[in-house]
Amino acid sequence: MIDDLVIGDYGGECSEIADVQGAVCRCNQGGRTIYMKSFGEDYRADHINEGTLSYDPWVCYSTDIILYAPLNGLTFLLTDSQLAMEAGKATILGAGAALRDNDDHTSKHGFNIKTALSTTNGALNEFISFMRRESLHAVAGTVTEAMLDVPNVTFIDPLFLQPRLNKFRKHVIHLSPTVEQELFVLAQYLGNTSDASAAAVIRCDEAAA
Numbered sequence: 004m005i006d007d008l009v010i011g012d013y014g015g016e017c018s019e020i021a022d023v024q025g026a027v028c029r030c031n032q033g034g035r036t037i038y039m040k041s042f043g044e045d046y047r048a049d050h051i052n053e054g055t056l057s058y059d060p061w062v063c064y065s066t067d068i069i070l071y072a073p074l075n076g077l078t079f080l081l082t083d084s085q086l087a088m089e090a091g092k093a094t095i096l097g098a099g100a101a102l103r104d105n106d107d108h109t110s111k112h113g114f115n116i117k118t119a120l121s122t123t124n125g126a127l128n129e130f131i132s133f134m135r136r137e138s139l140h141a142v143a144g145t146v147t148e149a150m151l152d153v154p155n156v157t158f159i160d161p162l163f164l165q166p167r168l169n170k171f172r173k174h175v176i177h178l179s180p181t182v183e184q185e186l187f188v189l190a191q192y193l194g195n196t197s198d199a200s201a202a203a204v205i206r207c208d209e210a211a212a
Contacts, residue, residue, distance in 0.1 A: 034060040073113035076159075077133060078144035083122045087145045090162050091118075094144035116143075123164065126150060151175060 039054035062068070078094045081087035098116045117137075121129040127149045133139065139156055146161040151172060160178035169181040180188075 034058060035062070035065060071113065073115050074140050075138050076114065076116040076141045076143055077130075077139055078116060078118055078142070079126055079130075079146065080118055080120050081123050081126060081145055081164075082120055084145075084164060087123070087164060090145045094162075098143070123147060127153075 035058045037056040039051045039056075040048040041051055043049045056070075058065075058068070076098070078091055078098070079087075080091040095116070095118060098114075119129055119133055126147045130142075130150050130153060134153070134156065141157045141159050142150070142161070143159045144162055146158060146163065148163065148167070151158060151161070154174075156174065158172075158175045160176060162179075166182050169177065169183055
């Protein structure tokens, strides 16, 4: 101790009294940096893109630090459908806006989203192949009906290339109105605004012959 100045700190954080008196006693263990690498061909260690995590200099000890597991997401760009391409790009744009403030992995769960290119007919095989290569938790954006049968993944507000009747599935989360909900609102609107009776015939692939 030299008057009220403390050089270094090897035993813990400053006490409140020392801090009020202007003592400088930040620890000398802060600023840790973690580099993550993957082992590739011939056991070569390759640096992982965005696989670096650094702590601030004033974060002294790592015993209380918790790294939250990220949510790994996937969206498809179906190259043989212009409508599906536009929908996929909009999904990526929205996810990108949400990921701008996604660097603090010690106070919240991260969110990663990747993109897969495929045709409509090949989407299922590409989806299964992707799940074999990488850890995946959720799919958002344009999907096909067959993709919903793949287990161990959650579909968040899936978009289809054509209207379809909804079937309850515990791994499918709907945020946008379903066809049933839209028809209910339409029928209620027509019932309240029209004096004449209306009849409707709905025909689709899922209807009885």
